[in-house]
Each structure stands twice: as C-alpha cells, then as structure tokens.
Amino acid sequence: MAGNKRILMTVYNRLLKAIGPRNWWPAETAQEVIFGAILTQNTSWQNVEQALSALKKKRKLSFRAVRDMDRQELAEIIRPARFLNQKARALQEFADHFGKRYRFSIKKMKAREMEPLRDELLGLYRIGPETADSILLYALDKPVFVIDAYTRRIFSRHGMLSEERTYDDFQHLFMEALPPDVGLYNEYHALLVHVGNRFCKPKPQCDRCPLKGLRHT
C-alpha cells in the first residue's frame, strides 16, 4: 500500500524530532551486540546490563572465552538476565558455531549475503527472528527491519496491523514501504523501543507520547 510509506515516515520523523537519535546499539563491539541480543530476550535491558557487566568483570565477554568455559559457571554469571540455563546454552552454541564457521571473525560473517546468513542464524539454538534480525542489523550492518513486542503494540494501537499478526507480516509492512537503509532501520527501531519503554506500556501513557494525536484505536 502506497499510504503506508507516508504514515511510517510520519511516525519516524515525529519520533526523531521529539526524541533525537538514539545512537544504537548500546555496546562497544559487534560481539557485545550479539551477547546483548541473546540476553535481552523477554528481559529488561537493566537486567541484561548486570549480566553483561558481570561477564566483562570476569573477562568473559567474548565468544572465544564463552566457548571454553563451564556452562554452569556461565549460567551463574548471567543469572540476572533470566532463563540462565537456556541463555548459557544459546551463548555457547553461538560461540561454537562462530568459532568453527568464522574463526571468531565478525568481518568474515559480515561478508556473507543476508538471506542465507539469516537462515543460518535461525538454525541456531534460541536465535529466533527478532534476535537474528537484531544481530544482522546492529552487529553486521545488514538492512533488515527488527520487529519486537513494542513495534507490534505501537502499530496495532495506531490501527496499522493487528498485534496478533506474524513477525513476517509486520516486517513486510516496514520493508515494503521503506528503502533498505541500515541507518534508517537502526534509528527507527531504537526510537520505537524508547517509545515502548516509556509510553506504550500495557497501561498506555498517551498524554506525554510523541505519537499523541496520530490515528489511534
């Protein structure tokens, strides 16, 4: 639909003007982005930060280090990020694959085409569509739009698409309307997370929301 582009850009411009650039992802290296992407699954970033700083303190914030450590020990370090056993396994299985396939080189992984790489990531334990796309966009600079719970909530409340629709439905909405621009996708998703965190909660706080006044259900 041609109208979608206009609406999506209106939302984007309004958020950017009201909030300003978010300078995402909050991490120092691409490997740290991937750690964060896995640890933040269904978990507040506040808790993830605790796990990340605990890893850093023990000098385990690299996939080479994670691959070689005891899983129980890893699980205890990342405990604040919830689902410790699953996430410890996820980090180690990613680390194992990353070592075998790419020799722990982000550059080598980045050199691959997006589609087959996405499929490869989706084959790894606990790498679902959102985590895969976060890695592709924020760690590897691939033009893919990340959909998360906030995106669904915000755009369903504004009457764009029902919250029950699939991940792919939401992703198509954005990627058919917007150009494949890494910078745009990066900023847009970051802005949506900001809005979701502060205003578009389960109990909405529309009065101070930058999207106040836009078509709403």
Next chain:
DNA sequence: GGCCAGGACACCA
C-alpha cells in the same frame, strides 16, 4: 506484592 521486561521453543491437538 503484582506486574512487566527489546523471545524462543517444545508439546499437544
């Protein structure tokens, strides 16, 4: 003290 957070997956019908 309850609610919620930047999901994914197994299992069942």
Next chain:
DNA sequence: TGGTGTCATGGC
C-alpha cells in the same frame, strides 16, 4: 497452524 506452558531475575 494455533494455543499454551516453560524458562525461573530483578526493578518499579
């Protein structure tokens, strides 16, 4: 395919 339970922390 869709519906539902599991995973199992910490801040507000």
